[in-house]
Amino acid sequence: DRDRFLFPQVRYRGEVKPENLVFNANLQEFSQRVSFISGLESNGKLSPSEAYEQIESLWGQLKRSKKQLKIR
Template sequence: LVFNSNLQEFAQRVSIICGLETGGKISPEEAYEQIKELWKQLKNSKKNLGIGTDPENNSDRKNI
């Protein structure tokens, strides 16, 4: 649930940033940098919550 909330917030902020860039309020470069920072925060959230890792042995699951 926490990651889902973070993902929704990420999407909402990206939408706002895109609107600001489209409206000429910020440059494409500034929009890119802001979205890049948000992406880093989302990745850290995923990592900190342990999403996408195998809790038993932290190895890739090859025999699915």
């Protein structure tokens, strides 16, 4: 489907623990969304400040995820 095309996921190769798998999925989603936002900004579809705000929000979500999962 469209989301799988736009946001592909790579197989996890680290220590297999539920919290690591969840964080890895969150990290991959963050990476894909930042790439997508960067493309939109580069093509003039988002202003630099809009892109920054969206990426900053995504970063906050990723940090909260790491804290909630107790990842070191």
